[in-house]
Amino acid sequence: MHKGVGARLPRKEDARFLRGQGQYVANIRMVGMCDVAFARSAVAHGRIRGIVKPSGREASVFTAADLAGVRPIVADSGLPGFKSSAFPVLATGKVRFVGEMLAMCVAATRAEAEDLAAAVEADIEPLPAVHDMLEALCPSAPRIHEHWPDNVFLETVIDADLADVQARAAIKVTRRIRTARQAMNPMEGRAVLAYVDRRLDQLVVYAGDQMPHITRTGLSECLGIDHGRIHVVSPDVGGGFGYKAILLPEVVCVAWLAMKLGRPVRWLEDRYEQLSANANCREHHYDITGYADADGRLLAIDCEAVVDSGAYSLYPFSACLEAAQVGSILPGPYRMEKYRCRTWSAATNKPGILPYRGVARTGVCFAIELVMDAIARAARREPYEVRLANLVPPDAMPFVNVTNKYFDSGDYPQAVRRAVAALGWDGWREKQRRGLPDGRRIGLGLAVYCEQAAHGTSVYYGWGIPMVPGHEQCQARLSPDGVLELRIGAHSHGQGMETAFAQVANELLGIDPANVRLIHGDTALTPYSTGTWGSRCAVMSGGAVATACQEIGRRVRRIAGKLMEVAAEDLELVNGEVRVAGTDRRMTLAEVAHVWYRQPQLLPDDVDPGGLETTAGYKAAKDTGTFSYACHAVVVAVDVELGHVDILDYAICEDGGTLINPMIVDGQIYGGLAQGIGTALYEEMPYDDNAQPLASTLSDYILPGPSEVPEPRIDHMETPSPLTFFGQKGIGEGGAIAPPAAIANAVNDALAPLGVELLEAPITPRRILAALAAAKKR
């Protein structure tokens, strides 16, 4: 049975996850452990006149004044014009969003800590709040950072002369398109448990964390202690999605308190905090115009885009990552003559923005795909015909697009053809013409995207991000008993790396994945890494694992060659053994390892002194990373009396290059699809005029459940990337990129005959009914 790259191997980690035996931060018990609750601002914008600790309990409550010497969190982009803001770990001077932390309260239990937090009195003089990113840009808007001339973290400009295109374009489509603010809602909230290890003279921090090494670096900078005195461990993580790719002020505070108290201190975020203090993603606004010829062939895209970046720039991605991305990826997978795009990262009185699965790609896909469908309607062509006319064709690959993105490989039009066929598009058109007996209106929609992943040094440097990834490492060690240990600096929060990288090892060494152990999440045990984000790990960590395994394989064959008296080149690694090709002479990996560890007298004279342990570094052949891509095609039924949208069928054709474990990829797509449906139809954190978040529980903030998420049909294409070890591409986020666009296009297809076009996500019943009523009036 094939257990290497390409196998649908059941995941090793599921043995504990499916039995409820995962170990998360909240499962860890320590003697003397105490719990923290934070008193948080109920005001979105205000000047702090004073914070009064509850009488008699002052020793259990800490404010910014107590954390002297703790530096604020600073995440400055290197892009010119970026405005710096310091995010104090406990509020100082001003509060700038509802939920900003005012005081840290510690007690024996969380309930008692909450009692303390409720008794903290904050005297805050309210200031007018900035609740909307467009209003934030008005010159008269209240200033969130008073040393700035405006409320803009960064403006980016890609300029072009469009006069010629504008004159020629037979079709011009101009739209204002918007996506709502969301909360990421991983099942496990943020969590940290910190204590001081006296034996090792170290601060030990357990945290649900996508980037433990970056957290270690951040703690070192904020607390002013050296790396050697900090040990970060991320155990099992119950969902990340970007929410746990951040240096948290809570982590800095809890770490500080653990050092001060000399006992273990814990903070576990609850859902109320997550919703009311941390709705921090997805909110974009596009003023976008598409120019095309009469057949719908794109001539140019012109756009002004705003990203609601919240009040502070967060570490390590900074406040401007998403808006900077918008500028460079809005063109999507299409060819066009000209492109002009201006973006603003607007500061508002909301939590600072974090990149959420898909990041800016979800918003730009929504914007451009709605424009493409509008162009299709104007050209009186099927949406898929207009896509086929504009997608970069396979014979143009590798292709440098209008923003200098290097598309490494792929057949984008084929993905569209296959998705459309899988859905049975033409058959549904026929049903749409006939109508449904219950009066619901059928609509067909699709969306195509390409997803840059595993983007490396020059890309992140070019975006000015304070954290720039370099090479990725893997330490591989073959144990005396033939078990292979792989240590990587990235960390799983759903990617199934314990399985996928065991398959990589199997591919190169023939070792059974059951005999491969992946060690990750622990800064004391693993090489430095910027962590798990940007769908980078299959490419980067996978490539490092493969490179390290290759080296181990070379060394194993050198030693075995000596022992079996053959040339190393004549040896093959199969089924956990070293075999002389064409014969049945063999020894096990364990037998070879035993010689290195226990019988060095038998080794060749020129044996590599590094032995059966090696650290290998890797990066993809080009920094621009890989471009996976997909087409999502969907059929909806719209109930025009209720505004309710049902998904009748969903088909995906995706190309992630070589798939290390197709079952894991399917799982990634399912999860992304659920989140994409949330963005499309359900999820929204509204803010009132005082920048108060209005959906504080899950009965108001609606997450799609099993009844709302259909099982999609997934069709895989595998065009290997020429830039990566096996040809694999990053695909972790793709499922969450296309659904909002595809579903919006389907709803608009259903309602176009009624004069309705929806341009704002989520497409709620209220918005549909309002649009239908408005169209009736016209």
Added chain:
Amino acid sequence: MKAARFDYEKPRELGAALKLLTEAGADAKVLAGGQSLGPMLNLRLAQPALLVDVRGLPELGEVRDEADAVFIGACTTHAAIEDGRVPDPTQGFLRKVARGIAYRAVRNRGTVGGSLAHADPAADWVSAMAVLDARIVVRGPQGERTVAAADFVLGIMSTALGEGEILVGVRVPKLSTRARWSYWKYCRKTGEFAEAIGAFVIDPDRGWWRGVMGATEGAPVVIEDARVLDPAAVAAEAYEPGTYEHQVHAVALKRAAAALDR
């Protein structure tokens, strides 16, 4: 969030429970399944000094088949009704309503009495008992009394329960075999609170053509004679025409009425 501190008592007989409630007054809350009260405690929207757990009281666990009705004790869970472990005098209506309440996990603990006493306008039993013209049985310091279900819920989270009174059960009338019914609710997401409820119970033997518009801002709107039904007009009793709320409530009534004919 975690609940604020509270004391907890689990009396073994009704008199003791009533005494505890009378003494504590507004500082006490009754706990049954905890499916509504639990989240309120955790969000600190309710901070009672005393929780009186009524699940040990035999009177609240009774189910009695009476001449004209079935008495269902307050601590009967939605799951027990859904599963048919309790006699259903409504020709399947009770079971259909129970089956659609929230999620099975909630139904395993949530109780019919708790739901009625909590009086969330979106609660299924609030609407269902009103259209059934059920009688809510209450026991207090002054003894026992019954309140018509339609008169029991006065507004959002507000009932006819007086100080020191406990809802001990609900008396559901027996419908004839000729009865027809429908129950239609709209939820944005399966298992979540209803945005609109429409329900009808037609029993020619009783001369009943009753309907109800539920999941309003307060008490459900009972339609005494549904033979002449104008959904938009009924919805307009609670909502301004032209609004989203008016639309979904009118549609709920329309679809509930249409379901009767199937």
